[in-house]
Amino acid sequence: MSKKVIPWLDNLLQEIEGVEIRRKDSRRVRIDIAPDSLPTLLELLRGRAGYVHLSAITCVDWIDDGQFELVYQLWSYESQSLVSAHIRIAREPGVYVSVFDLYQPAAFFERDIHEMFGVYFEGSPDMSKFILTEWNGPPPMRKEFDAEAWVNETFEWKDYQPDWLKEITEQGGGIVKTPEEARQKKP
């Protein structure tokens, strides 16, 4: 079962400035750190503490603060614990460094975040499009992107009147509520 996690962590992190560590439970540790120090932290965690598995990189859009939060989930097969490292970067210009040289799975996550949030990772091997190949609009996962408004601007609503529906409507059935009525909010 779970071994004693992190006797090393405090010593290790004394070298880095601006670190805040919170232990959520015996297997979960949260580290908030300045963006400049994150690569050093990851290098220490990987090289000296056995956190060899990068489970995920997540981007969270805090539009009110004008910041993106990047969360790195690191798992150690030895101590069986998960460290989540949190940094905040400015929303504009939204540039950060890649950690691909430390963790190869980062390539996929960084490419995904670049596509969905528009954050550019310097040094990442491939920043080309993957999922939204034919998309020319703004990065869609940003909070200011309103999918419904974009659809209303881009497409025209058309009446759907096939013959079979006309027959049903003549008999008193069919579509009871039009799309316009459905979109109107209740008072």
Add this chain to the structure above:
Amino acid sequence: MRPENYQAKSHPPSNEYELNFGPNHPGIEGNYALKVKLHGDVVVAARADGGYLHRGFEKLMEGRLWIQNIALVPRICVPDPVPMEVCYSMAVEALTDMEVPERAQWLRVLQLELSRIAAHLFTFGGHAATTGMYTTMYWGVADRDQILDLFEEWTGGRVYHIYNIPGGVRRDMPTGFLDRVSRTMDYIESRLPDYDNLFFTNQVFVDRARDTGPMNQQQALEWGVTGPNLRATGLAFDVRRDDPYLVYDQIDFDIPTESPGDAWARTLVRRQELKQSIHIVRQVVEKLPSINGPVRTQIPNPLAWNVPAGETYTRVESSKGELGYYVVSDGGDKPHRVHVRGPSSMHAVQVLEQLSVGARLEDVAQIMFSLDACPPEVDR
């Protein structure tokens, strides 16, 4: 154009050509594409191309109530939907500090393991079909249907159950259901020797799958591979045991491993996991009658449910590997952010690209099915 910027257009050698493998191809799993560059019939470069199944789940979830997302999440992985429901529910429970009744936890384990068996049977069928043995596919799909019948009786849905909700499960089992589960498990276990004779010890399969798409443990760790693909390289890592959730720490099961790390080893690990899952289901069937009590805790009015602000990362072991949900709440009635870490986002993109190089064209499909790639998890 300045002379220093001029570069002669590079043409590939005349003996190399590019081939679009998918998105509509019987050898590709789901709507997914692999653009391969070939020299003769040997792959010299491969590039994964996703997005054909992108439905924007993560964005959709930000616009829906916490409870509404339950109907959305199982669609992220069609063959193995239960881990999605459980993982999302666990995340909401972690954010709200909610205790799940013990009976609900055992019911969830039963669902997870039945789903794992169904997913593995499906994968065997796909893998066998890529080596030309279609009978295994017919058998696998037919036997998987027995489990879907159980799910239909239990939850009303064959594929998408929408059964696990934050706080527990929707309802208890029908009367006499555990007997039918036992009978189905007996049936599937009795079929395993038939599968062995037909597929796993079949010389055609062994010859085709041995040394196909090999990956050693060092590479697997470098590339972030998890699940049966990692266990096929000899590392006994399983989220169920090493980062236990629900009641897995009270259940006895082995973690099968193989060492060669090729397509043969990956499929053999799944074959052994089938047996372990049946073993787990039997334990749950034995244990469930002794656990009484509610199957869910009271949750607030789900239509006006403000989940406290916070963030959490929950993980479960799906049939494909480590599945993670990173969920952020800003205190509102909808999630601020949900990130789905599908296990296939590793082995269906970078790993597949790397393992395909050097393989022959007819083995590319086999490599993909032996990795058990699930494209909807990648596209989300």
